[in-house]
Amino acid sequence: MNATLPLRQRLRRALLLAAILGLWAPFKILWEQEIGREQDFLRYHGTVMTRQLRDDLGQGLTIGVLSGMRNVVADLIFVVNVTIAWENEEWFRMGSYINLCTVLQPRAPVFWDVGGWQLAWNASVAAAHDPRQPNELRRIKASRFWVDKGLDVYKRGIENNPNYWRLWADTGLLYQQRLKDYRNAAYYYQKASELPNAPVFYERFPAIMYEDAGDDQAAYAAWKALWLRLTPEQKEKKEHWKEKIKASIRRLEQKLSIPKEKRVFPN
Amino acid sequence: MMTSLYRITVIGRNTLTEAVRQKVLSVLLIFALVLVGSSVLVSEIAGGLDASSLFEQQIKFVKDFGCGAIGLFGFAIALLSTAQLIPQELHNRTIYTILAKPVRRSEFLLGKFFGIVLLLALCVALMSLAFAAALYWQEQLGLAAVDAADTQIPNWQQNPTLVSQYHNDVAQIYQQVRDPQLIEAILLLFMKLVMTTGIALLISTFASSSIFTIVTTFMIYLIGHMESTAREFWLARGAEMSIWQSGLVGFISLLIPDMNSFTIVDEILAGNHVPWSHALNLLGYANAYLIVLLAVSIIIFDYREL
Known part of the structure; x- marks a missing residue:
């Protein structure tokens, strides 16, 4: 009797656990799906998911691991790496850091806003006055390249944050003052x-x-x-x-x- | 029923007292200092921007760092204090004294759990106070910056454009700093920590050491952030996968909690609207998951040979 009791207990325990988890699991999946749908609406409401953004968000593993600390990582990259790249006039490096920040937090308008300004104004003006490039035509071309990059950042920012007035206004300013x-x-x-x-x-x-x-x-x-x-x-x-x-x-x-x-x- | 509740309360209170004595509060003090200091740091790093973008970025930074720190330190406190609950009782042999009295194992476990939840509530409340202080400080810095930027032109009050600009900047600072949605964010962060406690408690009911509980809970926490990806993949392409792949992804989808859904807090911190109905839905999910976790923990602990 005593020898069979632990086995019976173990069986009873296993059955109890299986019953609880079996009942909970489908309910859990349905609930999570509903929460996921609500969150998709809250995160991307009124915006079109661009191919570029979808590709970037496909790096789910990295983003998943960073989750919970994603915004802090994005902030640090922005205030440290972007600033250092800007001070060193490493424009391509700065552009890729800005891109990384906007992928990590597409719904934080400040990254798009300041990122677009960095590229369309700072990088573009620096390229227009680049002392290492004697050919004026090439300087103008390089300058225009960065204006277009900045414009692209602003426009993608607007896609993701259509209700943030500053992005619309800054895009207007760019069209007015840089592109005439x-x-x-x-x-x-x-x-x-x-x-x-x-x-x-x-x-x-x-x-x-x-x-x-x-x-x-x-x-x-x-x-x-x-x-x-x-x-x-x-x-x-x-x-x-x-x-x-x-x-x-x-x-x-x-x-x-x-x-x-x-x-x-x-x- | 009442006596059972009383026993749970007593065990919970003792758990809280023991946990507070473990120098957790000194960690909190360090956290508070780091948090407050971060706003000064960002003022120096994020220079070179125009005033309006600068204060917007600074406020965002303080919010992100504040909630990030609450999440990180809260996670450490939840994990470390829960992981050693049962092993420590076993090591000190105090569990035998307690269970020799008319205390059920389930009451013991629930008391321990609620003790840690109380500890987390206390820690999150203290950290939130420090967070509020940092935000207030940042607000004052922002207002001073706006004053300096917008009112330097003589007779600016006579220029309607400048007056409009000034009021707009001030309104935006208030809107960002005094955002009532931050309460929602803190509540969601707290619930995520309580879920972590529930997972750690479940692991500790069958684990033989604290290290095992810490490592396993940490892994589940990380996998939990990828559960939504696994679930989507399993539901869409489960039939196309091999039995092993489908089994693994299905196991993750069916049993591991969706920790990634709590990253909706990022949306709140970025200034986007997240309705209370959604937060309550998420809190409901977390509570239901906790009930399952506690039920499973109680069953395992009830049958455990001590």
Whole structure:
């Protein structure tokens, strides 16, 4: 009797364990799948997973091991390695570190924002004034290469963080100041102005950009839309920026010979 | 029932007292200093950026480091204090004295578990206080930087653009530092630590040494971060794999907890919205998993020859 008791006990224990785990396992899988679906929505909501990003995230083993400390690793790479590469003017190295940080934390807008700025401005300006390159054409080409790299970072950042106004605004600034592409600048400034927390003055930038692009019709439409959005009380209140809008609309109505009955300010 | 609860409470309280005496709090003090110091460090390292990007990056760094440190130190405390619970009792032979009294093995085990959970709650609370202090300090530095950057132009109050810029910068600092979602993040981190404790307790019910418990729990913790990948792979391609591959990946998917789902905390720290409903779902999953872990631990410990 005594000799069979431990075996019976062991069997009973094994059966109990198997029953608990057998009941729990399918339930666990279903629950985890549901949590996973919710998290995919929270992480990538409203964005398109680019092929590049999907490829990078395929390095699941490394990322998995780093999980839990992934953000700290990304921060350290950014503030230490990117800064050192920037100070040493090692632009390709800096670019790959920026890429690594954005892969580790695609939903941290600051990496995209500062990373894009580092490439499109710092690397590009340094390439334009590279004393080791006597050929001016090559310097211009190299400079443009880094502007495009920075632009790519900004655009991928926007794909991953579409509600972060600063990325839209900085892309607009890049189009405006480095690429002199005022139409695209207007588009990005417009998007920035529509997002939460964006400074109000971005509302006026698209119209200014259309004027710089020489597209008076689009500029007039933008100024007019801005003016018509104001409530009567807002229009009454004297403010410096509203006077600018009024003056621009009046000037363009004259320039475009808008018929009096269609003008915002007929007098 | 009440007497059983009372016995669990007494064992839990004693476990907490013993654990506190193990110089865990001095580790916490070092952690707090490192955490507070990190914000000063980043101010020096992350120079050269414009003011608005600089404070945004600094606040992110403090948040990441704060929660990273809570996770890391909490993990170490959970693992080390749980791993030696049963082996130490066996080594000191105190377990025989306790179990000779009218105390069930399940009560002993639950008391030990809740003692460690209390210890973790205390540690996380202390670390969160240090974290809050570091964030407050960073907020003050950020506000000072905005003051210095935005108000240096004479009569800036008369310029609506500059006034708008200033208010916008200040609002963004407050939004990032005083983010109520950080409570959600801390709660999720705490639950991840409690799950680690549950795993370590289960291992220690059949392990013969603390080292075995530490190493095995650590491995399960790491594999847990890859469980979601294994599960997706197993569900999508399980039929195409060999029986050994399918068995291994299936074992991981069916039994190992999904630790990677707790990395949703990264989204909160990056300033993205994670609804409470999702956090509660995750907490529910963790609690259900803990009940299973405790049930399995109790069964194994009940039959263990001491």
